[in-house]
Amino acid sequence: MTFTLAYALTGLFWLGAALLSLGLVRRAALWRQGRAAPVALGWLMTIPKRYFVDLHHVVARDPFIAKAHVAVAGGAVAVLALAALNYGLMLYLPALDALMLLAALLMLFGAVLVRSRRKAPPARLSKGAWNRLPKSLLAFAVGSALAALLALSGNAFGAAAQGLALLALAGLVLGGAELALGVGLGGPMKHAVAGLLHLAFHPRQDRFSGDKRSTDLKPINLVGKDYGVETPADFAWNRLLSFDACVQCGKCEAACPAYAAGQPLNPKKLIQDMVTGMAAGSGPAYAGNPHPGQAGKVRQGNPHQPIVGGLLDPETLWSCTTCRACVEECPMLIEHVDTVVSLRRHVTLTRGEVPGKGREALANLRDTDTVGGYPLAARYHWAIDLNVPVLLPGEHTDWLLMAGEGAFDMRYQRALRALVKVLKAAGLKVAVLGEVEPDCGDLARRLGDEATFQQLAGKMMNTLGRYRFNRIVTPDPHLFHCLKNEYPVLGGRYDVEHHSQVLADLLERGAVPLKADAAPLPATTYHDPCYLGRYNGETDAPRRVFKGIGIKVVEMERSGRKGRCCGWGGGASFTDIPGERRIPDMRMDDIRATGAEQVAVACPNCTAMLEGVVGPRPEVVELAELVAARLAN
Amino acid sequence: MSTPMLKVAVLVAPAIHPVSGRPCTHPADSAALALGLKLAGSSERLTVLYAGAAADEALAGYLAQGASCVTVLPTAEDADIAPLLAAQIADAELVLCGTRAGGGQGSALLPYQLAEELEAPLLPDALSVAIKGGSVEIEQFLPKGQRRSLAAALPVVVTVHERAVPALPYSHARKEAGKVRRLMPVAAKAAEWRYEPAGRRARPLVAASRASGHERMLGAIAADDGKTTGLVVKQGDPVEKAQVLLDYLRDHQLVDF
Numbered sequence: 001m002t003f004t005l006a007y008a009l010t011g012l013f014w015l016g017a018a019l020l021s022l023g024l025v026r027r028a029a030l031w032r033q034g035r036a037a038p039v040a041l042g043w044l045m046t047i048p049k050r051y052f053v054d055l056h057h058v059v060a061r062d063p064f065i066a067k068a069h070v071a072v073a074g075g076a077v078a079v080l081a082l083a084a085l086n087y088g089l090m091l092y093l094p095a096l097d098a099l100m101l102l103a104a105l106l107m108l109f110g111a112v113l114v115r116s117r118r119k120a121p122p123a124r125l126s127k128g129a130w131n132r133l134p135k136s137l138l139a140f141a142v143g144s145a146l147a148a149l150l151a152l153s154g155n156a157f158g159a160a161a162q163g164l165a166l167l168a169l170a171g172l173v174l175g176g177a178e179l180a181l182g183v184g185l186g187g188p189m190k191h192a193v194a195g196l197l198h199l200a201f202h203p204r205q206d207r208f209s210g211d212k213r214s215t216d217l218k219p220i221n222l223v224g225k226d227y228g229v230e231t232p233a234d235f236a237w238n239r240l241l242s243f244d245a246c247v248q249c250g251k252c253e254a255a256c257p258a259y260a261a262g263q264p265l266n267p268k269k270l271i272q273d274m275v276t277g278m279a280a281g282s283g284p285a286y287a288g289n290p291h292p293g294q295a296g297k298v299r300q301g302n303p304h305q306p307i308v309g310g311l312l313d314p315e316t317l318w319s320c321t322t323c324r325a326c327v328e329e330c331p332m333l334i335e336h337v338d339t340v341v342s343l344r345r346h347v348t349l350t351r352g353e354v355p356g357k358g359r360e361a362l363a364n365l366r367d368t369d370t371v372g373g374y375p376l377a378a379r380y381h382w383a384i385d386l387n388v389p390v391l392l393p394g395e396h397t398d399w400l401l402m403a404g405e406g407a408f409d410m411r412y413q414r415a416l417r418a419l420v421k422v423l424k425a426a427g428l429k430v431a432v433l434g435e436v437e438p439d440c441g442d443l444a445r446r447l448g449d450e451a452t453f454q455q456l457a458g459k460m461m462n463t464l465g466r467y468r469f470n471r472i473v474t475p476d477p478h479l480f481h482c483l484k485n486e487y488p489v490l491g492g493r494y495d496v497e498h499h500s501q502v503l504a505d506l507l508e509r510g511a512v513p514l515k516a517d518a519a520p521l522p523a524t525t526y527h528d529p530c531y532l533g534r535y536n537g538e539t540d541a542p543r544r545v546f547k548g549i550g551i552k553v554v555e556m557e558r559s560g561r562k563g564r565c566c567g568w569g570g571g572a573s574f575t576d577i578p579g580e581r582r583i584p585d586m587r588m589d590d591i592r593a594t595g596a597e598q599v600a601v602a603c604p605n606c607t608a609m610l611e612g613v614v615g616p617r618p619e620v621v622e623l624a625e626l627v628a629a630r631l632a633n
Numbered sequence: 634m635s636t637p638m639l640k641v642a643v644l645v646a647p648a649i650h651p652v653s654g655r656p657c658t659h660p661a662d663s664a665a666l667a668l669g670l671k672l673a674g675s676s677e678r679l680t681v682l683y684a685g686a687a688a689d690e691a692l693a694g695y696l697a698q699g700a701s702c703v704t705v706l707p708t709a710e711d712a713d714i715a716p717l718l719a720a721q722i723a724d725a726e727l728v729l730c731g732t733r734a735g736g737g738q739g740s741a742l743l744p745y746q747l748a749e750e751l752e753a754p755l756l757p758d759a760l761s762v763a764i765k766g767g768s769v770e771i772e773q774f775l776p777k778g779q780r781r782s783l784a785a786a787l788p789v790v791v792t793v794h795e796r797a798v799p800a801l802p803y804s805h806a807r808k809e810a811g812k813v814r815r816l817m818p819v820a821a822k823a824a825e826w827r828y829e830p831a832g833r834r835a836r837p838l839v840a841a842s843r844a845s846g847h848e849r850m851l852g853a854i855a856a857d858d859g860k861t862t863g864l865v866v867k868q869g870d871p872v873e874k875a876q877v878l879l880d881y882l883r884d885h886q887l888v889d890f
Contacts (some may be wrong), residue, residue, distance in 0.1 A: 227806050334722070352802030359802055366803070368653040375652050451805040
């Protein structure tokens, strides 16, 4: 009897292996519709490290599901490996059966945990096939445990053995089909294979190299007429692969400010839309939350049909604030922002159909080198009485202060003046560029206008090349990010610091003359700018500044790397897609929830967005203003 | 909307950006181009023409806004371009251009000179253009929200108001695909400008009264001392007082009952 079961298991194993291979070939054919990407097969060797370190680092933020996944996936892999050895190679060793029983019990434990979460699932989780998965896992775990037990027991079960063997086979067939057929048919288990391959062939290999954060947008070859992504087949093949890695956990959906505001963007659905397009279908199997306001809309997709207008409404594309909250949360390390920007690039570069005020902002950037269409000569008007020298070619300065677009905003000019006062009080040799400073091109790039970005970046690098300075300091995280992370690949390397970093260092060195602490300070909270916190990992410096001037920060629930966007990023305040709420209003609610009387900001755009919240609300103050208020006379 | 086989010529010229002083598109010329694209239906029947001395890059904005080819008639800075343009577009049935150009030689007088050269009627300041058989109907822009319908038989010169139709959005791909075609430079006679000394400045108006505003106000309102023209009514019941007010309003035709 046991031997008959053993042969059956051998047959089942090889049948499963063959079906899985066929499915993988079928799925790989879908991925290969994409453009070529520079990859090396040797990258497959990086999978274990990336899986156990980089991926697990993200998954471990939710300890329950992390433990459940370790048990169920670890158990399943062990069961499959042992089955391959013992039954695949027809060894039939009882010792391996014993190990398999242990592995199966581990998997069973994990599957029970996974199943328990599906009892009252959070709204972000997809249902449908994803609700079936825990049952399949249970069936497979029970089946394999039973099979191992039967193999070990000899004839102990007597007459019941036959019935139990059939039960074991049924469990293995039902559970095993989820994997063996799931990959080829695009079921939930495709995430295991696609996810591992995605780790190896990730489009951002530098994400895994040391502590460098890979957050810069990559340039496209405009001369070669590369105008971004129009159809699913225009994505590089490893991007298509990355979409298949999605487990529809909805962490991105829960973190997305546009989704929370009721704007028509759900990052999880966006990725599934790409899968629908890649596999040519209408996505009826998707059982998660829709893009807000678009429930029940059926959309056809095809690898060679334009995505925008077909699979996606343009509004979905323009709702994104590029805040990277989704990318930060994604346990499968999918790059949502890259996807959005690639699609935007095609719309902007070929048709120019940027909604709202985006078109006007881009025209201003082309015609005046400023977002608001201001004369360049006015950029440093606010500094006219502060004796900030304008750097001349041939002169040298330690610090070059670059104000960015915030210099034209009357509210932010107060912050800039405060910053200059502090830097001067600390004895820093600071100069500005005056009327030769163009825009860095951040907004143009996020709106998909790579041509204008590259033009502005060229202009900026050309200008900076004519002046001699040691380091750049800027209060604008967008300018900071551009100069620090996006210019190097274009050939501009600068030593650039955000003003929070400079202020923190000055305060720690005792270089800023502070007056004795007199008035009690109001309760303060701090809003992390996305382009400083998530894009550059700098959540520490602003907090060091608060410590230096004796302010105790009441943290918001979503702060630091988990901070919520103010709603400006990615040109979202220009495209201004309507939602049910405004993102800055929601952020102000976060601020109110701390009970703070004032909120400190460290970005001209966050300042503008939060200052724009109407009604009674906490005061918005800039980091530099807080330091300037403590300056000794 | 488009009429088959209508040959359309659009005249464009780079403008000078009011803030940066860089060459850019002019909104009226962009509107004329957008209208031209709509009416011609295909780029073969549309000629986009510029006469002047600007560099190719200055015209790139019109390529980005949908012109597949801009034909340039290179001329000197001070050339009289109306006859040259007329010779180029002699076969066009519909000539569209901005009400006035933002720079170069395309002054607001050019459309009139051109119409004279072509012996065609001119329909100025169009907000919309409709082709009906062999004639053109436009809705003309007039100040303060007024509009007027004008019609003329083809061929016709139409100047387009900048608010006529939105220009096609700027597209980098269109700019790269578009071409600037330079014709052979033509020797043109310089425009004949007659210079005259400016006349005397208009003299500012002299006020009728030298009294201050406050004094004149005091003179106009009523006071108890009887020195002023006004009347203070203190006697009588409210009905009589109201009757005085009503009489005053009727005298001054401020009420009509």
